[in-house]
Amino acid sequence: MATHTVRFKIKRQDGPTRADTQRWEEFDIPWHPQMNVLSALMEHRRNPVTVEGKTVPPVVWESVCLEEVCGACTMIVNGRVRQACTALVDQMPQPITLEPMTKFPLVRDLVVDRSRMFKDLQKVKAWVQLDGTHELGPGPRQSQENQETAYPLSRCMTCGCCLEACPQVNDRSDFIGPAAINQVRLFNLHPSGKMNGAERLEALMGEDGVAGCGKAQNCVEVCPKEIPLVDSIADVSRQTTKHMLFGWLLK
Amino acid sequence: MAAKTSVRSESQKVRRVIVVGGGLAGLMTVIKLCEAGVPVDLFSLVPVKRSHSVCAQGGINASVNTKGEGDSPQIHLEETVYGGDFLANQPPVKGMADAAPGIVFMLDRMGVPFNRTPEGLLDFRRFGGTLFHRTAFAGATTGQQLLYALDEQVRRWETQDVEDEKGIVVKGEKMVRKMEFWDFLSVVQDENGAARGIVAQDIKSMEIEAFPGDAVCLATGGCGIIFGRSTNSVICTGTAGSAVYQQGAVYANGEFIQVHPTAIPASDKLRLISESARGEGGRVWVPKNAGETRRGRDVPEKDREYFLEDKYPGYGNLVPRDIASRELFKKAFHEKKGVFNSKSGKNENEIYLDLTHIPKETLKKKLAGILEIYEKFVGEDPYSNPMRVFPAVHYSMGGLWVDFERAQNGSLVAGSPRNQSTNIEGLYACGESDYQYHGANRLGANSLLSCIYAGMVTGPSMASFRSNMAKSAFDLPKSVFEKARKREQEKYEAILKMDGKENPYAIHEELGNMMLRDVTIERHNDVLDKVISNIDELEIRARKSGVTDTAVQSNQGATFMRHLFNMIVLARVIAQGARNRDESRGAHFKPAFPDRNDADWQRTTLALHKEGGSANHAVNYVREFDYAQNGKGVHITDAVDISLVKPRPRKYETAGAASAVAGTDDKKTTSAQA
């Protein structure tokens, strides 16, 4: 049985239009070995009682894989944006505060609406323009080196950490953010993805595109998969400049 | 009324179909439908890019034979059915093995960053149940990379307009309409019981709606969460499969649940350490001395027992999962030789999985994804410390029963509307939610393959069903859909009104603990009898739960309540199936019946839901049934199609035993000997 409890302080709100219900609630959750923020929330759900002894609706959060590959459980833990599943309780000062991300519309409690990130992937055409899924033989050969550059870029979980941390992503700007720019780099590296490289760059030429980066470099700091986002932005920025200057020549 | 066409119904509505689930299986189905010109509504509980397929680590099988070992689709077929202990119908397996190289090439063309050989070709590694290098991989996050590739292609289809038969764009209709954060509740059935659409709930606004569809596919994944903790994602509750089972779909081989030998013990999730760790040379051992107090890395070679290598010199650490899990369990649980913990003073249920003899550089290139998980969650460096692991529930070989049509050459008839069809007309299933490809035990890296292959089959199959149907769902009276919607609305409102004392999450924990303890590696009839009556009790108690959350928005408590009821129903199918099957085959092991019994049990378990029993969810196991499709009747029995590889005893002690091409003589080995 648990020997002690862990204090959590959680920011809550019942729905997007229910700012009137915004509040902090505190819970003492029984400790268990290897406890992480999500396993704590699961424990809480079995007995959702505040420190004042009031039974409340269990906190609402998003999670899927619990091993930091799906990106679902991103939230602000002790002031830092990250996945809650890998936030190990024993490694953190208490009380542990949980808040929803602030750069996306709130849904409820710790859940936000990140659909803009998926729309951005449409905008930059983050795909290879495949002829079809019928058998057409092997794909293009690629060097090990190319694979070793592409693979880390391809691990982006669309989790939103980089957007949350970026000062240029805010109410007053439409900056697309590092995640989508990194995808452009990824697809423009691929031997057949390259063939539509220009279209992707064009999608990033506007004010909301790659020029929107203010070089704060917060994105790399918070990326849980250590994707070299600053390099990606620099790389794509060079590509767009080149395309702007010489693109018409190459057409 | 105008005539029905391939795009429009008589009432001139665009004839869409529905795919529920956007893991590998669902996404592949969607792509194939789009390529056939069929517009799709795609529903998913979570953004499809976060589907559970993202978790898959080790890789995907295809006998491309880049290493010149003489691998071939024929050997892949043989090893798959042998690994599955001869419970899988062989024609679909053949279709899959034949298609595998093409599938991996397609994924490569989509841009999956597969690891490469120095020459720039795809690299392959070893996995369980084979001696060949047959598994293509992208680091140790292959599932994520495959899912992303299919997700990207589906996103492209989301931007494409629907065109009518003359090639004219239909305004406002896209080829794919994604409905994310929707929970599938049930299929809409017409007066003949055929599936004509679905009822689903938006889990943010909690609105319930009915959607017509000219065919419906469930690609809703596995059900590991029934066992509480597993390697599965939290959304893998099997709720959708359970719902249609309760509507009359046959559930097959439910008792076959795969327990993976190597996961990290924990209280929330049993995080997997992929078989690829052993494929790259990882070794499993325990200290010879049960009271060993030295740390794993300090135990010298002579004091270690490599029990899998000792007992199975042929396949060593890469014996199939059912066998490896039983051996690990035996060591730790029965022989009490698990890793000794001086703090607790006991031998824990933990075994060493050791990679420390492999150069760090190699590990980083090939396994970083899983080693990162170990490091993050255990807080120990696996490059210099042997990892501590234990078996965990991982995969469901059982699932919704689906049909196939056998072709002359032993494979499947391309485009037959019977392929992947459930016994509910118009309802298809594919991916982990079907039962078709793995028999009694799945080989590692065959699931990503079966998901994609089944998707490739289901798309064309649904398309031909749709072109042959007499009346489009879009021409049915609204009342059919309204009735179905109302039924679900009422059920939901009843859940919101529940104000009992029980906590559904606590009941789930009890269910999980019991299923994990009693219905996994070793099964005993007396224990199973208790489990079955406990399941009924749990159900009755679950009905006395309180749903404390009455919020209008994102009411996760109410959603969970529904999923819990559906989990309990499937738990019964699993436990009762295990109780009935008095033999040992693949993942199903009864110490009291240690042998495979082909005379009585070379057959598929077919479960139909019926009312009755103390919780009113009895299981009716049948030996045969009939179903209808586009006016034709099909008769089905529980016989397994073993027309391609004759059953023989399964023995992994001998190298190459799994691919003795000639068949009956299990002493004969082939070039498979590495």
Ligand SMILES: Cc1cc2nc3c(=O)[nH]c(=O)nc-3n(C[C@H](O)[C@H](O)[C@H](O)COP(=O)(O)OP(=O)(O)OC[C@H]3O[C@@H](n4cnc5c(N)ncnc54)[C@H](O)[C@@H]3O)c2cc1C
């Ligand atoms: C940790 C781990 C590692 C693995 N590694 C490998 C490997 O290396 N190789 C291999 O071959 N296999 C591996 N597997 C197995 C493999 O990952 C799965 O079997 C496979 O990904 C299942 O895919 P799927 O498309 O059937 O379902 P999933 O990917 O689970 O997708 C299910 C979809 O259905 C949706 N859904 C579910 N319920 C509902 C509902 N009620 N309403 C609406 N939508 C719903 C979900 O949102 C999701 O989109 C691994 C499994 C695990 C757990």
